[in-house]
Amino acid sequence: MTAMLNVRDLRAYYGQVQALHGLEFGLNEGSMTTLLGANGAGKTTTLRAICNMVRSTGAIEFEGASLAGRTTENIVRLGIAHVPQGRGTFTTMTVEENLQLGAITRKDKAGVVSDIERMYDHFPVLKERHTQQAGTLSGGEQQMLAVARALMLRPRLMLLDEPSFGLAPLIVRDLFKILGKINREDKVTILVVEQNAQLALELADTAYVIETGRIVMSGNAAEIANNEDVRKSYLGY
Amino acid sequence: MSAIQEVVTEAPAVEAVPKRAMTLGAGTSLVMLAVLLLVPLLVKNFIIFQLTMLLIYGLAVLALNILTGGSGQFSLGQSAFYAVGAYTSAILMEHAGINYALTLPVAGVICFVFGFLFGLPALRLSGVYLALATFALATAMPQLLKLGYFEYWTGGVQGLVVTKPDAPFGLPMSQDMWLYYFTLVVTIAIYICSVNLLRSRSGRAFMAIRDNEIAASAMGIDVSLYKTLAFGVSAGITGVAGGLGAIAVQFVAPDSYTITLAISLFLGMVVGGVGWLPGSIVGSAFIIFVPNIAEGISKGLSGAVFGVLLFLVIFLVPHGARQVAIVAQQLIGKLRKN
Amino acid sequence: MELFFNQILAGISTGAIYACMALAVVMIYQAIDHLNFAQGEMAMFSTFISWQLMQWGVPYWGAFVLTLGLSFLGGIAIERLLFKPLAKAPILTNVAGFIALYAIVNSVAGLIWDFTIKQYPTPFGSHPFLGSQLISTHQAGMIGVTILLLIGLYFFFQFTRMGLAMRAAASLPESARLVGINTSWMIALGWGMAAAIGSIAGMMIAPVVFLEPNMMLGVLIYGFAAAVLGGLTSPFGAVVGGFLVGIFENLVGTYIPGVGNELKLPIALALIITVLVIKPAGLFGRPIVKRV
Numbered sequence: 001m002t003a004m005l006n007v008r009d010l011r012a013y014y015g016q017v018q019a020l021h022g023l024e025f026g027l028n029e030g031s032m033t034t035l036l037g038a039n040g041a042g043k044t045t046t047l048r049a050i051c052n053m054v055r056s057t058g059a060i061e062f063e064g065a066s067l068a069g070r071t072t073e074n075i076v077r078l079g080i081a082h083v084p085q086g087r088g089t090f091t092t093m094t095v096e097e098n099l100q101l102g103a104i105t106r107k108d109k110a111g112v113v114s115d116i117e118r119m120y121d122h123f124p125v126l127k128e129r130h131t132q133q134a135g136t137l138s139g140g141e142q143q144m145l146a147v148a149r150a151l152m153l154r155p156r157l158m159l160l161d162e163p164s165f166g167l168a169p170l171i172v173r174d175l176f177k178i179l180g181k182i183n184r185e186d187k188v189t190i191l192v193v194e195q196n197a198q199l200a201l202e203l204a205d206t207a208y209v210i211e212t213g214r215i216v217m218s219g220n221a222a223e224i225a226n227n228e229d230v231r232k233s234y235l236g237y
Numbered sequence: 238m239s240a241i242q243e244v245v246t247e248a249p250a251v252e253a254v255p256k257r258a259m260t261l262g263a264g265t266s267l268v269m270l271a272v273l274l275l276v277p278l279l280v281k282n283f284i285i286f287q288l289t290m291l292l293i294y295g296l297a298v299l300a301l302n303i304l305t306g307g308s309g310q311f312s313l314g315q316s317a318f319y320a321v322g323a324y325t326s327a328i329l330m331e332h333a334g335i336n337y338a339l340t341l342p343v344a345g346v347i348c349f350v351f352g353f354l355f356g357l358p359a360l361r362l363s364g365v366y367l368a369l370a371t372f373a374l375a376t377a378m379p380q381l382l383k384l385g386y387f388e389y390w391t392g393g394v395q396g397l398v399v400t401k402p403d404a405p406f407g408l409p410m411s412q413d414m415w416l417y418y419f420t421l422v423v424t425i426a427i428y429i430c431s432v433n434l435l436r437s438r439s440g441r442a443f444m445a446i447r448d449n450e451i452a453a454s455a456m457g458i459d460v461s462l463y464k465t466l467a468f469g470v471s472a473g474i475t476g477v478a479g480g481l482g483a484i485a486v487q488f489v490a491p492d493s494y495t496i497t498l499a500i501s502l503f504l505g506m507v508v509g510g511v512g513w514l515p516g517s518i519v520g521s522a523f524i525i526f527v528p529n530i531a532e533g534i535s536k537g538l539s540g541a542v543f544g545v546l547l548f549l550v551i552f553l554v555p556h557g558a559r560q561v562a563i564v565a566q567q568l569i570g571k572l573r574k575n
Numbered sequence: 576m577e578l579f580f581n582q583i584l585a586g587i588s589t590g591a592i593y594a595c596m597a598l599a600v601v602m603i604y605q606a607i608d609h610l611n612f613a614q615g616e617m618a619m620f621s622t623f624i625s626w627q628l629m630q631w632g633v634p635y636w637g638a639f640v641l642t643l644g645l646s647f648l649g650g651i652a653i654e655r656l657l658f659k660p661l662a663k664a665p666i667l668t669n670v671a672g673f674i675a676l677y678a679i680v681n682s683v684a685g686l687i688w689d690f691t692i693k694q695y696p697t698p699f700g701s702h703p704f705l706g707s708q709l710i711s712t713h714q715a716g717m718i719g720v721t722i723l724l725l726i727g728l729y730f731f732f733q734f735t736r737m738g739l740a741m742r743a744a745a746s747l748p749e750s751a752r753l754v755g756i757n758t759s760w761m762i763a764l765g766w767g768m769a770a771a772i773g774s775i776a777g778m779m780i781a782p783v784v785f786l787e788p789n790m791m792l793g794v795l796i797y798g799f800a801a802a803v804l805g806g807l808t809s810p811f812g813a814v815v816g817g818f819l820v821g822i823f824e825n826l827v828g829t830y831i832p833g834v835g836n837e838l839k840l841p842i843a844l845a846l847i848i849t850v851l852v853i854k855p856a857g858l859f860g861r862p863i864v865k866r867v
Contacts, residue, residue, distance in 0.1 A: 051753070072752040081753075088750035090743055092808075101743050104736060105755035153754065305667070361852045365610055369803055370848045372796070377841030500674060507671040540682030547675035548657065555664030 004029040004189050005050070005157060010058035012042070012049045012213075019045040020056070021213040027157070027191055027206075032183045034204035034221065035193045036235060042213040043193040044085055047159045051075050051082050062157070077105055081155035085162055087146040091135030095126055098134050098145055102152025112152070119148040122178055140171040147175070151182065158182075160192045164199065172196070176203045197235040201225040209235070269515075270425075277417050285413040286485065287525065292417075292424045293481045295521035298505040299431060299514055300474035306512025307435055308467035309447030311364065314355075314371030315502045317378040318348045318472040320494035322479025324382065327397045327489040328390055337402045337484050341423065344480035345473045352472020356465035375499040382491035396490030399483050420481050427474055431514060434470070443467055508550055510559025519558035523550070582825045588714035590821020592783065595721045595776035596791075596798030597805065597813035598728065599769050604807045605732075605745050606765020609666060613676035614773050615795030617653075619788060620680050621646040621774030622781050623688050626695060635698050639778060643771050650770025654763045662759070684788040695781035717779045721814060724775065728810050741765060796840065797824070800847045806860020815858065820847070 003026035012020040020042050027033055037043050049056040051072050060067040067075055076082070081102075090098050099119055103112040120127035123144045129137060134145060143163055150158055160179070164172040180203055183190050194200035201207060201221045209217040209224075217230060224230055231237055273292075277285045301315050322344040329335040329343060355374065362370050381387075383394050391397065404415035434440050442463045445453035454460045483489045501524040508523040509516025531542035554560040599618065603611050625642035629635065657676065661669050699716030732738035744751040744761035751758050776798075777791065784790045801820040805812025824843045831842065851857065 053749070053752075071757075073755050073757050076753060076755040084750070084753060088747060088753060090746055090750060092746055093739075093742065097739060100736075100739060101751075101754050101756075104740055104743075149754065358848075358852055361855055362848070365807070366803060366848075366851050366855065368610075369799060369844065370851075373841050373844030373848060376796075376844070377838070380838045380841060503667075504671055504674060507667050511665065511667055537686050538682050540678040540685075542682075544675040544677070544679035544682070547671060547678070551664065551668050551671050551675070552660060555661065555668045557668075 003027060004063055006061040008059040010049055010056060010060065012045050012054050012056040014054065019213055020049065023213065023215060025208050025215055025218065027189055029189055030187060031206055032180065032190045032204045033206040033208065034200040035191060035208050035210060036197045036200060037210040041210045043210055044161050046210065047082060047161050047193055050159065051080065079156035080159065081150035081153045082159045083146045083150045083161060083163065087142050089134045089142050089146055091133065093134055094131050095134055095145060096130045098149050099152050102149035115152055119151065123148055139166050140168065143167060143175060155188060157189045160190065162193055162195060164194060164196045172199060179203065198237065273421055277414055282411055282413045285417050289417045289420050289485050291518065291521050291525055292420045293478050293485060294505065294525060295518040296424055296427060296478035297475050297502050298509060298517040298520045299428065300471040300478065301502050301506045302512060302514055302517055303431055304467050304471035305506060307440065307447065308443040308464060310464060310467060311368045312371040313368050313499050313503060314374035315475050316494045316496065316499035317374045318352060318475040319479035319482065319498065320378050320382065321351055322348050322476030323483035323489045323494065324391060325476065326480035326483045327399045330399055331397050332390065341477050341480045345477045348476025349469045349473030353465050353469035356468030359468065360461050360464055372496065375496045379491040379495050394491060396488055398488045401484065401487050416485055423477065423481065427477065428514065439463065504547065508557050510557030513557065513559035516558040582829050583822055584710060586822030586825035587818050588710045589825065590818035591714060591717040591721050592780045592794055593797040593801045593820045594814040594817025595717065595779055596794050597801035597817045598721065598724055598810055599773040599776055600798050600802040601807060601810050601813040602772050603765060603769035604802065606741065606762055606769065608745060610799060612673040613680060614769065615791030616677050616680035617770055618773035618777035619791045620684050622777035622786060623684055625778055626693065626786055635696060642774050642778065646774035647767040647771040651763045651767040654766035659759065681788055690787055693786040695786040697782035713782055720775065720779055724772065725810055725814050793840065800844055804847045804850060804857055806857030809859040812857055812859030
């Protein structure tokens, strides 16, 4: 399988502070991968670097094309959807407007309309609230909205930054079930950054562990989940 | 990261200037002091007068720096406080025969109270709304000064003539030179007090409020008290500057204190570097000398030339003179290493 | 009582001027999240351009449309050349930029067209409107144009893709980029639209206040005040705000003794600020909930 996303020697900087020190990894098409690590390890920075939201050097290739020098919006237009930390919901706009915004770069009106209906099928609670201001939704609902908005792009690759943050465990289970479904049925390659390692390892097929800006472990998610030493040293459980 | 993610991300309107960066190093300060002490001995009276105005406007810009750069509140209304200070001094000197030096603390206190009182309703406003409120204050002031009710005291539209003081104890220096050194002493005193204020607990409270008001309040800072205090202090200093201005210029008139003055002070703060107290004098130099330069370049297009020069400055150094100082510091650091 | 009613009516007709200006102000606020002090000057400059075109023989509506287009392009040009470089600079530096722009535009206009007052034509005629002594046909036309503009803007923002994209870019630029919106161009477009709307405001106002480089000074302040009163996020609020400000101003001038022309402005502003202290987001603005 060809790697859909290839990251080589990625170094990222916040001002003078270096956050990533030569990160290297690849994502295979159709895979569900999770990037794990402690607070401050560089997980969010990695996703931001892919979308050029932070100053970085190194080589990032998506489907063979280099992402260097492209603006965030152009990277998104290549088919990479990013659900950021904190969700980035347009709180002053309605649920439906948020979904329309997800598809704002698409030219096929009819496709957009039918996709919105599909989102409502995936997430019925969004249909209930579709004329409500997005800011009035609960945390879990906003997370679903953020995922739905990302899907409206019809992305080839979806990046999610700590989708479980601040959500009750039951809701996280539901969300991850839906993510699994999207990965299998809609053929969307997914990279999930998570602090909640246990749930993420149940969901994913591949896992990378990042520590102070470097990949320290990679492999099959199930194997890592079953490896007590790895779990204790890197994942804290 | 914790719950702070959920904030409707409004980047703080005033960028944070770290506390230690708000002043000059000791070496540079001494050099500046030497220059300020010696230059008047070498130049003509009119230049001395301009230098005095440089210090006076520098004080006013400093006051604005404390308010905006320190506590994060906008004000386009400093001209109102300047006017009140100026008129206070003028009225006390001309109607009550009080010595000029004594009028300054009175002007300061009156303006402090005025600023504090204005700060109270202003608590509910921020950003653009506060700017509008202070703008209203600035536009109202000249009109209030022209009102018939006050004419006996204020001299109405004509204003009041102020007597320039002589050097005391028969010292052998011109009025301008005496006034310059007097102003210099006042300015240095206020500068030192301001630096100490910003380094103190109150200063830290101001800056906490500037950077994140909600967090500051959650930490137990009495936001209302400190915000109004900041307004009061800023107004008080501006009032003293106004008083000095009245003495230096030798008259006060309503149309000397229009919104143009408030806007100039604002520009002075930006050019000097918001929140960087030493920059106040650079900003002051800009607003005093650049309009003259602009007029010298083209009488008909003086406004346009001024605008272009202003653009040049903000393109080259968007963070004001502070940026220049930082770059200079880095260069000196590199030279030292070699 | 009749005096009161007449003053209200008169206030509405002067208020149309402020409503028009307020629309341009809100427009740019939507795009760049702050107020542009130079907007009045840009509107004035556009109006002069239309006047010049008419001097060269272009008929009124032709000059109107041409000026609209030129202003749109001019707004974009100014943003790309002067303010895009300042995009990463602090807000206060940008404000200094607005002030610089003000100085430049005002000065250049004065040089090209000098400071003598000029007559400016109105397409609506200046006869009493429906026989009323207080509203002329021009003022009625102005109110009509403002309302049309408002409806147009409403449709644009609520029902078009570009409008949605602009709203998103203004509200959360980073999220907007993450859905593929070029936020930098959205800002440029916002400027262009604001300049165009400003030009309409200028061309409507000039017949009443007469054309000269300083004509917009008072109008801009009232326009800001009206926009803020109405709630900076609401074009409808801006228009209502404009009418209210016009009414305030008239009533203050009529009923408060000793208030000449000069004090009307600060008093009107004081009234507006009182409203803001009670309702900080303006009459129709959406209160911004700050959650920590």
